[in-house]
Amino acid sequence: MVKLKIELSGGLEILFGNSKEHDLEISQANGKVTLADVITKARDDLLTDRPELFMKDDSVRPGILVLVNDTDWELTGTLHTLVEDGDTVTFISTLHGG
Amino acid sequence: MVKLCCACQKEKAALKRPKTSEQLCKECFYSALEEEVHQTIVQHNLFSPGERVAVAASGGKDSTVLAHILTTLNNRHNYGLDLFLLSIDEGISGYRDDSLETVKRNEQQYGIPLKILSYQELYGWTMDEIVRAIGHKNNCTFCGVFRRQALDRGAALMKADKMATGHNADDIAETVLLNILRGDVPRLGRCANIITGEDSAQPRVKPFKYTYEKEIVMYAFFKKLDYFSTECIYAPFAARGAAREFVKDLEMARPRAICDLIRSAEEFRLDVKEGQTLPTAGKCQRCGYISSQDVCKACVLLEGLNKGLPNLGISRTRGTKGGKAGLPAAVDAST
DSSP states (O other), rough: OOOEEEEEEETGGGTTTTOOOEEEEEETSSSSSEEEHHHHHHHHHHHSGGGTTTTTTTEEEEEEEEEEEEGGGGGTTTGGOEEEEEEEEEEEOOOOOO | OOOBBBBTSSBOOEEOTTTOOEEEOHHHHHHHHHHHHHHHHHTTTTOOOTTTEEEEOOOOHHHHHHHHHHHHHHHHHTOOOOOEEEEEEETTTHHHHHHHHHHHHHHHHOOEEEEEHHHHHHSSSSSHHHHHHOSSSHHHHHHHHHHHHHHHHHHHHHHOOOOOOOOHHHHHHHHHHHHHHTTTTHHHHHTOOOOOOSSSSOOOOOOTTTOOHHHHHHHHHHHOOOOOOOTTTTTTTTTSSHHHHHHHHHHHHHHTHHHHHHHHHHOOOOOOOOOOOOOOOOOOOOOOOOOOOSHHHHHHHHHHHHHHHTTTSSSOOTTHHHOOOHHHHHOOOOO
């Protein structure tokens, strides 16, 4: 069992019951949890509204930034990034105007 | 596996830069981004010493980061600019009133004065009242036309020499695409200009023209800048359409695509044939605001509102081009 903290910002929190912080627990048969698993599980367990604004195909929608413990997921292998117990995964939408 | 910053070789890398693929730590990223914006400002002569500059501030990520970086660079490099924040209150309760609270905090955080100008003062209508009068259809057209003019009027009122806006590289790439899709050749030629309205009293400059949205958001996130990201209640999630999505898809496949779209527009030159004239900037006969028509778009829309004919100026009427198939007519800029 891997326990994670999920953070949402940039307007994404609206899709997640208007809350910026959530806890998420995932267990995988082989014990390895990737960001691909986290994204799907966050959609299934936490998302309350309009999944098409969070995911596209098997990943987040382009324009949503993903960080694990404040590190860009593009440095750690995007969907294949392994997460560990206690990690914080942050999703930030860049799609809102400014 | 921890990757080290490719600049300092000491700290843990925090992000991959989309434009260069460099892996940088937070501190080296701040320096790189700030230096890039500084170079853009210097190379394109965006400002001159002593100028009074309005920073168009919505409370959103782009304008918040712009206010932060401009105040930082103004101090660091002694630009000698007299900066202030200029915000427009459209009169949308539950949305703009909240974002204005963010701008008011920015005033304190960056130590530069704030001027708020409202649609109510300028036009006699708030957006809430406009939506009550015309319904939800086309309300973004009113808001967009009114806001652009409101910013210019605010800048004039405050005796600004220039206005800086937070348009980023992704915004401009999107605008280039939209102008191609519409066949709007004159706008295609000028939409990527870093300075617009050079002949007007307050030219507009875009210091983030080459700055990727990802980096602006990362900068705001790492620095924990105070910005506002609630969707407008009248157009939730609808502000950006298919072109925006397409730009993001292109970026994912090849991050340089954004720069290349901008460059395509920069290299585009409209070949004006003999005897052909482009619309020239005149003045609106009613309000005196710069306009290529006898009466500016804002005054036409306002007349419709005041006469109870809200479709005036919305459907394709005399003197307006574009506006087909539900696309907003003017896409020089989207703030």
